[in-house]
């Protein structure tokens with residue numbers, strides 16, 4: 162069991178799905194967790210169940226929220242999980258607005274929070290995880306601009322690491338690309354759309370894909386990642402039900 166007593170973790174997108182698993186895992190390790198999401202009801206539910214979790218109702222894509230919360234909490238651990246549920250249509254059924262949904266949320270969130278972390282800057286030794294998607298590598302033809310947005314999050318994480326290194330800040334920034342899982346709303350909508358596209362039931366579609374990633378496994382794995390020696394940490398990983406696989 163890791164002991165993060167005395168440390169602060171900010172988890173953006175902590176009220177549901179994978180982010181909730183991350184917030185709970187960090188809180189159970191003794192960290193003071195600042196849980197960020199927009200819906201206060203779901204957030205209060207998580208905070209009420211765990212004494213180390215403090216809710217902060219905010220839109221993670223709002224630059225003022227990123228500045229305020231980085232400045233207020235100066236976390237040793239920052240995990241950016243939040244993202245929009247993509248509109249699941251084939252390319253020609255998208256409008257520009259539905260196609261670009263994840264650029265206005267996921268990419269914006271990565272951009273603003275990484276920027277504020279570098280500008281603050283966070284203390285040397287701080288760890289930042291950007292939750293992208295396996296779609297960043299594989300593509301996702303039924304979710305418009307989602308895969309490109311998630312690939313851009315991975316690029317931005319790498320750019321931020323390079324700038325942190327150039328300035329000698331001592332930060333470690335890692336992109337993590339989860340596999341599709343029914344444990345969160347993004348994955349549930351993906352499974353529904355791809356099962357229909359393949360003329361399969363959702364159960365049949367999911368059963369081909371190996372052990373499913375759960376929020377608990379995501380939390381435990383990210384906890385291991387941020388407490389590992391940075392010298393042994395890759396810039397990016399695929400996150401599977403069975404753990405992390407480094408990206409080439």
Ligand SMILES: NC(=O)c1ccc[n+]([C@@H]2O[C@H](COP(=O)([O-])OP(=O)(O)OC[C@H]3O[C@@H](n4cnc5c(N)ncnc54)[C@H](OP(=O)(O)O)[C@@H]3O)[C@@H](O)[C@H]2O)c1
Nearest residue numbers: 174176177178179199200221243244294342345346347348
């Ligand atoms: N589930 C999967 O299969 C899967 C696979 C690959 C990658 N991912 C990635 O993993 C992340 C989590 O996915 P999930 O399925 O767990 O999602 P989810 O169940 O929809 O949960 C998303 C969480 O982020 C919060 N959130 C969304 N937009 C936000 C914003 N603008 N500001 C603050 N909080 C925001 C939501 O709360 P509010 O709505 O109340 O703000 C919620 O707590 C996403 O980035 C997704 O792209 C998921």
